[in-house]
């Protein structure tokens with residue numbers, strides 16, 4: 157069967173764990189060369205393990221250390237990728253983290269840390285990707301678009317989240333960053349969209365699913381009555397990265413089991 161992303165190269169930021177790792181495996185399944193990005197040396201082995209799994213299934217890729225909040229490191233990751241594979245076709249802006257605190261106790265460092273990785277990181281990586289897409293233009297033999305960017309946002313780009321103001325602000329910021337650059341570069345045939353995951357079982361939200369009590373509490377927020385898995389996001393990413401979604405641009409795609417459906421109103425409010 158023909159693979160949807162054959163001869164394309166994808167950088168997936170923060171892909172040594174969780175959703176990023178799931179997306180990397182999914183894109184590799186469809187034939188993409190994948191760049192498994194990790195931020196610091198102590199998670200390098202995790203990145204190598206993900207790459208080894210991908211290669212054992214016939215996929216191709218490299219690992220690349222880069223803190224997405226650092227301009228010089230982002231440029232170096234793109235340079236390394238282009239040197240290895242010739243170009244970049246797909247960017248998955250996935251790296252993200254939380255530093256939670258009640259708002260009146262939130263430090264400037266906690267605020268800046270989350271905004272610098274979750275939002276500035278997406279700015280720096282998107283800018284580098286767009287520069288490469290503009291330089292290269294369309295390769296009709298691989299895709300109708302000159303390049304695709306998928307921003308990992310969250311249901312919290314629309315659901316306010318007490319105790320997590322820095323995180324929710326970063327995701328709200330991603331929404332208008334994504335839509336603004338989608339508008340700016342559509343005429344260059346660059347497509348930019350977001351995936352907004354609901355609750356996906358990963359290290360970031362372990363406390364929300366690690367005990368049966370926590371999981372049952374979480375399920376009250378999910379009409380579809382199951383927690384998501386990284387491959388739920390991987391499948392959406394394949395679609396958004398492929399020409400199957402060629403007319404989709406500037407969209408926030410919610411992959412959340414209905415979390416944004418105001419579940420509190422299910423029994424008439």
Ligand code: NAD
Pocket residue numbers: 169170171172173174175176193194195199222223224225250251252253273277308309310311352353354355356357358359360361
């Ligand atoms: P995770 O903690 O497993 O993944 C986050 C990844 O980002 C890690 O691999 C981490 O090493 C990497 N990272 C952190 N700082 C970085 C930096 N400066 N540079 C590069 N990489 C960095 O958690 P996850 O759930 O897989 O989260 C992935 C993305 O999905 C995040 O943007 C998160 O906000 C978003 N998200 C997750 C959920 C969920 O329920 N799990 C829901 C909505 C959105």
